[in-house]
Amino acid sequence: MTDRELLFNIVHQLDAGGDWLDGDKYLTYYWLGRMFRPKIIVEFGVRFGYSLYALWLGSQAELLVGYDNEHDHPGSSDYALKMFKKIKGPDVSLRNQDTQQLQALPYRNVDLVHVDAWHTVDGVIHECRLAKGCLSPGGIILVDDVTGNESVRSGANEFCQLWGVTPVLVPTVSGLYIIPTAVGK
Ligand SMILES: C[S@@+](CC[C@H](N)C(=O)[O-])C[C@H]1O[C@@H](n2cnc3c(N)ncnc32)[C@H](O)[C@@H]1O
Numbered sequence: 001m002t003d004r005e006l007l008f009n010i011v012h013q014l015d016a017g018g019d020w021l022d023g024d025k026y027l028t029y030y031w032l033g034r035m036f037r038p039k040i041i042v043e044f045g046v047r048f049g050y051s052l053y054a055l056w057l058g059s060q061a062e063l064l065v066g067y068d069n070e071h072d073h074p075g076s077s078d079y080a081l082k083m084f085k086k087i088k089g090p091d092v093s094l095r096n097q098d099t100q101q102l103q104a105l106p107y108r109n110v111d112l113v114h115v116d117a118w119h120t121v122d123g124v125i126h127e128c129r130l131a132k133g134c135l136s137p138g139g140i141i142l143v144d145d146v147t148g149n150e151s152v153r154s155g156a157n158e159f160c161q162l163w164g165v166t167p168v169l170v171p172t173v174s175g176l177y178i179i180p181t182a183v184g185k
Pocket of ligand 1: 045046047049050051052067068069070071072073076097098100117119
């Protein structure tokens with residue numbers, strides 16, 4: 001199975017022709033959702049909803065919260081919300097907000113946070129700090145693009161060092177960190 005098959009009913013026409021959906025990046029999100037079974041998921045950087053949808057497919061989470069200021073695609077959140085309305089089950093809240101302006105999230109006991117919005121060193125550190133502030137005991141942070149983007153890797157590594165945790169690299173096409181919290185400070 002490919003990402004395109006997994007996401008077939010939500011792929012935006014902008015992505016319909018490209019070959020980047022012929023891999024298994026989103027299948028990896030599906031399996032991580034299935035493995036960790038988060039009940040509450042927060043995502044920074046939703047775009048058209050692919051990773052959040054794949055995580056939900058695997059986990060059947062009850063609450064999905066996404067933050068995206070539509071920096072890349074005006075209207076992308078409306079599109080994602082429309083797609084999420086087609087699925088029954090989770091409560092979905094998509095917020096049109098700049099992650100860098102957030103001081104804290106109005107959520108607690110979040111099981112999984114996916115960091116994938118502002119790809120600068122400080123941006124990633126800030127999103128990881130926001131994540132840390134709302135995680136449940138044993139919750140995890142995923143950071144995408146750690147091999148695809150040097151700034152993201154530096155930010156994620158700096159955060160892990162500050163926090164005293166060791167990330168696990170999942171070798172997807174763009175590189176995904178799993179940052180555990182159980183042993184964090
Ligand atoms: C790499 S895409 C996310 C892809 C998505 N996670 C997926 O895999 O389907 C990054 C998204 O982050 C959003 N973004 C960039 N900077 C942001 C910021 N400072 N605050 C909120 N969203 C931001 C962009 O608009 C874009 O939709």
